Amino acid sequence: MDLFIVNHIWYFFIYAFLGWCAEVMFHTIITGKWVNRGFLNGPLCPIYGFGMMLILLALDPLKNNIVLLFVGAVLLTSGLEFLTGWVLKNLFHLTWWDYSKRPFNLGGYICLEFSLMWGVGGVIIVKLIQPLVQQFVQSIPYVVSLIFLAIFIIILLLDFMATVATLIGLEKDVRELEKVGLGIRNLSDSLSHELSDVARITDSKVESTRQELQDKLESLEKQSVLLKKHLFEKRFLGSHRLFNSLPKLYFTKHHEIIMQLKEEFNKILHDSNK
Known part of the structure; x- marks a missing residue:
């Protein structure tokens, strides 16, 4: 498998896990109760993994321009969040989040406040966190990566089906x-x-x-x-x-x-x- 693909699959799992951690910490602090905010049973929020994959793939040429990187991150993550919310509501008949009471929202799927937060988060991750993640991923031997990613993908598919x-x-x-x-x-x-x-x-x-x-x-x-x-x-x-x-x-x-x-x-x- 191409090393580029292998690395980006790693990025998906790493950011899906970090996103899950952030969601759990935020809602545990807000509610005072441990809350598994993920769609899946396991410790992954795929929307964060896909979101960062989009940013890394589409906005790499803009990573040295903070303004364009921020705008691009806002647009990409907002589009992904809107699509995910729409699919969950229309396919599974449930709403995992609802921004309808927040100002400048679109169908309750996205709102300006959180879109700007995703933009800031995208910039911080690309500029500060991604270099460390990239260094970690590149240090993993190729064969070891294939083995672990195969296991992770199988677990993810089983969790999704469950x-x-x-x-x-x-x-x-x-x-x-x-x-x-x-x-x-x-x-x-x-x-x-x-x-x-x-x-x-x-x-x-x-x-x-x-x-x-x-x-x-x-x-x-x-x-x-x-x-x-x-x-x-x-x-x-x-x-x-x-x-x-x-x-x-x-x-x-x-x-x-x-x-x-x-x-x-x-x-x-x-x-x-x-």
Whole structure:
């Protein structure tokens, strides 16, 4: 494999890891709680890796011009952030971040404040950090690089597939919960109707109908409890991480029931920590 490609794959993984560290540190300080802000389960934020790859590849001719380097970093990182946010929202129906309440935002995907921060960060990394990273990468023997990068790529692909499977499974479970919840509401309405409509049917039939509806209602409620338990206890590479580590994660589909689940999950955590 070409040494240029090998080096840039290293840059991707290094900056994806450093970006993950920065995200975790920032949100841990803000929330007072350790938060895995990555899309993946592992310690990588690919958007940072791809962002720095873009900057290093596209802006290398401008690295000696601070102004052009800054403007280029703002445009490239903002474009990548917008595209990533749009894909997450439209493909996976979730919003990992939301700038809609910040001034000068575009669709909530990007905003001027953070775009300028990415620009400053890009300049600092290119001028101060990248020379050290480049020196480190170039010191790694070629064969050793190939071995480690092959391992990292395999782990990354497996993590990505596990994350996608988790999101698909979560949506499937949530759809089932919505269906059960609708059944519970319909049965509750029917039960109230049957009990109040004593003028049309006899008392014995009221009792018989009431018991039948009550049995169905209890069955659906048990099913709902089991589904929630299944969701909350899927700890390893499961939805538990999404509820626990991403308290502000916003799902555009099934939003109402997701918020209800997050509230119940947080209550369970609170009670267990007492």
